[in-house]
Structures are given as structure tokens and as C-alpha cells.
Amino acid sequence: MAAFDGRSPIYRQIAEQIAADILSGALEPDAQVMSTNQFAAHFRINPATVAKGFQQLVDDGLLYKKRGIGMFVSPDAPERLRARHRERFMAEVVDPMIAEAHLIGIDLDDVVTRIDQRRQDGHR
Amino acid sequence: MSTTASTTTARRPWLRAAGALGADLSFYAVVWTGVGAALLIINLVANTVWGDLEASIWDGNASIFQYAMLGAGIMVVAGYLPVYLTHGITRRDVTSGALIALVGLAVVAALATTAGYLVESVVFDVAGWPHVLGGEHEMHIYDSPDQYGLIFVELFFLYATHAIAGMLIVAALFRLGWVFGSVFLLAGAGVAVGAELALGSGAAGVLIRDWLDIGAPPVVVGLLIAGGLAVGGALLTRALLAGVVIESKDAALWR
């Protein structure tokens, strides 16, 4: 199956994939996304499962429905996603890094210094 | 090419089953017509080249068709019933449809066989051969090959009883298994041979009558007996098939 493995719930994988497309710009604000049936046929997935994935995106405010026409990317979807990822970045990247540094005895000041260095090298 | 069934047949599934069986059996009828024609030619050649034509050849030929009808009865239950069930037809409707199709086939076959006597009379007339029934036995309810009405009636009853006997035998084997079902071979044989005895036709009937040294009953009594056997056999078949179970491995959509 092209993009979806047999592991975590497929509807969640669908939602994540579309979110990734929005974040990368492949799907722009107000762009129409594939219909449930097109998506189901293309990826060989039960339409009810696809609908559940799309519904999650609607609930999250990333997609909006136009009755009788289809689903579109919300104008503020990229911003919402970036905000969501910013939150996650601290929890999923920075916090574990601090824990790891503590575990192996790296002073947090050294970490900050390193970050400053990299910033001066042009990493922004 | 078939299209979606009409609303009439959608409401009457037994009619749909009968129609489908009739169409499916037409191939079988064509094969037996060919067999009949081939036998006729062989007999004709044998009788004119190596002997003198003294009587109807078709009369001897025609007796094979009741066994073709027995085969049709066997085939309908053994071959078509499981397939029709998986196509969503009920046992009751397959049975009704099969009885309608087989009785219809018996009418057509009896008409065709009767027409054989008619054609033979024309040919014999032209050739100057005597068109009479041969043999010393009292073989039929008719005593001359030009009594077309009686010929048709006898043949129809023979064909119908043999087809029903075929259905009955397989229905019993399907429903009761090989051990108990085999007992019904006798019932099936009873319907077929009983009709032959009653009508005075067919090899088995003639042999048994000779052995017991009995004559044929009056025509009306013979027809009543044959008719009773047909109805009894049909009811028994219907009862046996009402609860028949099909193994899902037999339910392959086409066998």
C-alpha cells in the first residue's frame, strides 16, 4: 500500500500526510484537496476510513467543506500547523535534549554556547 | 446477451429459474437431437443395406430419448441446483423451475419425436416401404405409427416420468447421503419403470411384462398410473430438496 503501513490507525496517517503537504506548501491555502472517493481509490483505502481522517482535519480547523463541491485547505492552516509544531518542538526535541544532557553530564550553559556559535555561523 | 431481469421475473423467481434452466438445457436438447439423427441414419443404412425394411425404424430409435430425459433430471439436480443456490435462488424455486423446465422439455421432445414418425411416414411412402410397427410385443398404447395423438401422449408421459425419476434419485442422494439415499434409487427406478409398465413402452417395461406374462392395462388406467407416478415423484423430490444442504466447497460459482 503506497503511503500507508499496516501499523497505526490509517485515518491518523491520512491526516498526518495531508498536514505534511500543507506544511510543505504542496497544498496551498484554499486549494481543493482530493475527494474522499478519489483518495480512497488512489490509495486503496476504505472510504469510511478516509472520511474519518478528513473529518479530523476539519475538526482541527485545517480543512473546510464547501457543500456539494468538496474540501479545501483553510487559509490559516499553515500557520496553525506551524504553531502546533512549535509546541511539539519544545516538548519533543528540546525537553529530551535537556534530559539527555543532564544524564551524560553536559552543562546546559555549554549547550547554549553551542547554539550561539551555530547562530553566528549563519544557522538561523 | 442477457440483460437485467424484468420486474415480472424478479417477483417470480421460480419463473426466472425455469427460464434459465430451459436456456441451459437447450444445449443438451441439441446434443440429443444430433444423437437421434445419427442413430436413425445408422439404422436406416443397416436395414436397407443388410436387410429388408419391414417396419418403422424410428419406433426403435425413439425409446432412447426417455433415458436422455432421465439424464436431464439427474443433471438438473446434481449440476445446476448448487450453482443456482449460490446465485440466490431458493431450493423451492429451483425445484419448481426445474419441474417446469423439464415438463416443458418433455413436451418439446415428445412433439419432436412424434414429428419423427410423421417424417418417416412420408419417406416410407415415397420409398414404398411398409410403415407399420414391428416386433411381436405389445409395445405401446398406440398400435400404428400414424396415431400421432396417442404417440404424443405416451411419449410425453414417458419423458416426464423419466425426468422426474432422475431428479428424485439425485435429490435423495444429496439429502440423505450415499447409504440411505441409495434406497431411493429404488423409488426413482419405480417411477421410471412403473411408467414404462403402465404404458407398455420401454425396454425395462417390456422385459418385466414378458417375465410376469402380463399385458398392458387399459390406456386410460395406464395414463392415470403414469400421471400419478409423475406427481408422486415430483412431490417426493420437492420434499427431499426442501432442506437440502450444500457444502460450501461445492458452491463454487461454476462447476
Next chain:
Amino acid sequence: MTLDLELRGASLRYDDGTEALRGIDLSVPGGTILGLLGRNGAGKSSLMSLVASLRRPTDGQVLIGGRDPWEDAELTARVALVGEAAEGGAWKVRDAVTSAGRLRPTWDAAYADRLLDLFEIPNVKIAKLSRGKRAALACLFGLAGRAPITMYDEPYLGMDAPARYAFYDEVLSDYMVHPRTVILSTHHIDEVASLFGRVAILDDGRLVTDDETDSLRARGTEVTGPAAAVDEFTGAAGLRVLSTRSLGGTKAAVTYGDLTDVARRRAADAGLELGPIPLQDLFVHLSGATQPEEASL
């Protein structure tokens, strides 16, 4: 129009005493694509033969649209069972297709023609077809029949991969235009799992699982970490441990059960790793098999 299917305490005992089904309670709402899973002999074919009214339950009930379908012409006309590959016959393919069309009120002859082309089934005697083409012909009967409840008893096993995928695509695209209940039985599920809206797993005649596919997927978790911590966690979280593997002091447990966010955090704090497991593995454990079954190709 779709039809609900329900089995209530349905049991089936064969004449030789074999208990093929033991009190099955299963509800399949109309318009569901159901994966009926189980090892060979688990009772999949028996269950389908009850739904198709080929057999009657020795105990319990089968209800279609709330009614017993046995000898009910209106209901049996709306149920189709496609067996594993049509056996040979003197029939030519087209004659067999025409004959099937005469029997099914919902038959779509034009679709049947398209499928003959799609599956490249030649118009020869069925006995002369390869195993794969016979299987494809069986699938054609199910697809073109358009019965509101259509069951496939593993006909796809004999087909090669491209034909199988073509079949799955047809099941799905036809389902979207003509919604109906589709039941696919298989013990080889990875390639079809995404098609299933629901999954029912049979083991030794019993229904061990009946759930939405995604809920089932979410319920399987592999817990890996120090052996003692794994045991403590699975016990405290009330997870059913389906199998375990150990390497030195590390243990991996395949578990089944709902995990709360609290439990997930507790696992992370205890240094345990939580990972998803493929549906096929979950099925293997739930269906009581010790070894994953190999696809018979």
C-alpha cells in the same frame, strides 16, 4: 439500498460432530466492507455458508434485514457467495456469464463484459482456464452480481498479484458507486487490510474479535524495555499480553488493549518504548496461531 446482517448465537455442528461455529454473535451494518479473518478451519467458510443459506445453523439465528433468509427468495436473491475458483466445466466462459445474468435480478451485464476484458478472461471452456483465470471469473460473478451482501471466500488466493490488486480496486470503486456489504475472507491480510472498515476474527469456531479496523490497529502495542518494568507496566495498565520475546534483560511484549495518555506517559517515564504492530501480527496472535501463515502463492 443496503442490508444489515446479524448472527445471534449462531452455531453449526456438522454430521460428523465437528463444531464448526460455536455461538457466534456478529452484527454487520449494511454497507460495511468486512474482513473475515481466521486460520484454515477456523469457521470462515461455515459462517459464510450460513449467511448464503447453503446451510442452516444448528442453533441460533441468521438475520438479514431482520429476517431469517432461509428459503426466503426475496432475501436469498440479495446475497451472493463466491467460492474459491470456479471448477472446470464444459461451459464456455460467456455462456456461464450469460446464465448467471439470467438468475440475478441485480446483474449488470455491461459491467460483466468490462470485467472479462479487465481480467483478460478468454472465452474458452472453463475447464481450460488457468487457476488464476478461474478465480478471476469467480470474482467477476461477485462483482457484476451487485448483490447487496456479497461474500468472497478467498477466491483471490489463486490470482497473481496484479490480478489481485485489480480485483481490490474493482471492489472498492464499484462499492463507492453502488454501496453494499462486502465480506472478504482471508488469512493473508496485509494487502487488503486497508480496504476493511471492520474486521472479525474467528478462532476454532468462536468470534474472538469484531471491531473497526482502525480501533483494532490502535489497540495493538509492542512494549519494549527492561523485563521487570515491562511486566509491571503491562500489569498495571491491564493489557492483555499476546506474546513476549526476551533478549538478555530486555523484553518485548506484544499487547492488546486500550492505552490512555496517562499510561503512555507513565511508560515513557519508566524508560519503556511503545510501538505499533502490524495488523497481520495482531491477527496472528489473536487467532491463536503460533506461526505467521505464509501466503500460498
